Amino acid sequence: MYAPACRLRPLGSADFDRILELERVLFGAGAWTYGMLADELAALGRWYVVAEPAGPDAVAIYGPGPKPVVGYAGLWFDGDVAQIMTIGVDPHYQRHGVGRELLHALLERSRTLRASAVLLEVRVDNDAALALYEKAGFERIGLRRRYYQPEDVDAFTMRLDLAAARPGADGATEGPAGDGGPGDEGPSGDDPSGGGPSGGDPDRPVGDAA
Ligand SMILES: CC(C)(COP(=O)(O)OP(=O)(O)OC[C@H]1O[C@@H](n2cnc3c(N)ncnc32)[C@H](O)[C@@H]1OP(=O)(O)O)[C@@H](O)C(=O)NCCC(=O)NCCS
Numbered sequence: 001m002y003a004p005a006c007r008l009r010p011l012g013s014a015d016f017d018r019i020l021e022l023e024r025v026l027f028g029a030g031a032w033t034y035g036m037l038a039d040e041l042a043a044l045g046r047w048y049v050v051a052e053p054a055g056p057d058a059v060a061i062y063g064p065g066p067k068p069v070v071g072y073a074g075l076w077f078d079g080d081v082a083q084i085m086t087i088g089v090d091p092h093y094q095r096h097g098v099g100r101e102l103l104h105a106l107l108e109r110s111r112t113l114r115a116s117a118v119l120l121e122v123r124v125d126n127d128a129a130l131a132l133y134e135k136a137g138f139e140r141i142g143l144r145r146r147y148y149q150p151e152d153v154d155a156f157t158m159r160l161d162l163a164a165a166r167p168g169a170d171g172a173t174e175g176p177a178g179d180g181g182p183g184d185e186g187p188s189g190d191d192p193s194g195g196g197p198s199g200g201d202p203d204r205p206v207g208d209a210a
Contacts, residue, residue, distance in 0.1 A: 005055035006098055008105050011041070011048035011072055018069045019050075026088045030148065040074075040085065048074035049105050051089075051098050073102035075109060075118075082110035084120040087129070099132055107136070110162060117162055121155040123148060133158050 011019070016037060023031035032040065041048060051071035052058075058067050071089040075082045084106055089098045110118050121144060122129045138158040147155035 005053065005057060006051040006070065006093075006101065007054040008049045008051050008101065011050045011074070013041075015050055015069055015072075019072055022069070022072065022088050022090060025091065029150065043076070045077045045079070046074060046085070047077070047106075047109050048072065049102065051102055071098040071102050073106055075106045077110070077113045077115055080116055082106070082113065082115040082118045084118060087132075094128075099128075100136075103132060103136055107160070107162075115162055118160045120158050121147060122158060124154045124156055130156070133160075136160065 016034065019037060020032070020034060023037075040046065049072065050069045052067040052069050053062065054067065062068070068090075070093040071087075073087040074085045076085055077083075084103075087099055087102050087106075089102070107118060118138075120133065120138070122133065124143070138160045140156045141159045142157040144155045144157060146152050
């Protein structure tokens, strides 16, 4: 299978238009608006990264200049657990390991923050995401009925216990999307100490896929 080389870097405000474009493609009616995205990134404890093509193939396709963002992901650390807020990959780049690398970056960040566990919600009918998370060791711990509105779809709550997880158990390898790290500083928020704005559910937690 052709596997595009990608690198990860912090999500910045210059990426907003592209992220919103991907949001609409990936999440339809549940897509974040500009205001929701801006509020989310400005909130305490957030950490977001993007994936962009890198390497000779990317230069051949896109030239030497900036490359398009093909994936993005983020988490919220409340001082105890990390909550995965979103993961999305451009449909043209799906099934090439980009989602796995983004998830790996979030889990590494969670370990760095000494989160005790990583939580997320995912639609019960999102087979791709469920497979991605289960392969990384997440377990279904609950069902939230009618969690996604207006679609009226249930969500599984999933949890990965970091204390019990082996390093590297999230399945990421030296893969196509792994030739760069997002670093520890970034415009998307790097304050690990703050709780979320309300302590409750995020605006649109991961899994609100159409
Ligand atoms: C879920 C998503 C992020 C996966 O990204 P991706 O880059 O395609 O995933 P990867 O190529 O890294 O796949 C990693 C693993 O996930 C699973 N997986 C990914 N897509 C899958 C699919 N369509 N069907 C079944 N399993 C799938 C597989 O186990 C895969 O490992 P494998 O390729 O060795 O079989 C992507 O499908 C997406 O953006 N979906 C729309 C947005 C969304 O639903 N986000 C998650 C919300 S909870």
